[in-house]
Amino acid sequence: xxxxxxxxxxxxxxxxxxxxxxxxxxxxxxxxxxxxxxxxxxxxxxxxxxxxxxxxxxxxxxxxxxxxxxxxxxxxxxxxxxxxxxxxxxxx
Numbered sequence: 244x245x246x247x248x249x250x251x252x253x254x255x256x257x258x259x260x261x262x263x264x265x266x267x268x269x270x271x272x273x274x275x276x277x278x279x280x281x282x283x284x285x286x287x288x289x290x291x292x293x294x295x296x297x298x299x300x301x302x303x304x305x306x307x308x309x310x311x312x313x314x315x316x317x318x319x320x321x322x323x324x325x326x327x328x329x330x331x332x333x334x335x
Contacts, residue, residue, distance in 0.1 A: 249306075258301065262299055264295070264296055292314060293320065
């Protein structure tokens with residue numbers, strides 16, 4: 244599988260670290276009951292079809308990416324930066 248990083252271009256998936264579903268970004272609130280944390284940490288869906296996952300470009304720019312892909316066809320539908328990149332003055 245190949246992913247197109249918005250900053251680095253098309254790369255082999257071995258440059259990236261798969262972190263899981265973007266549900267990971269929706270943590271239980273502080274003080275949530277233990278059952279909510281248990282569900283958050285240990286239970287995952289395994290959907291067939293379109294998913295949105297969190298990936299880290301470990302061997303590249305070091306950015307977190309949200310990848311929309313189809314788990315049945317393996318088609319990558321979109322790759323988006325999770326957070327905007329700050330541009331440094333004087334750098335090209």
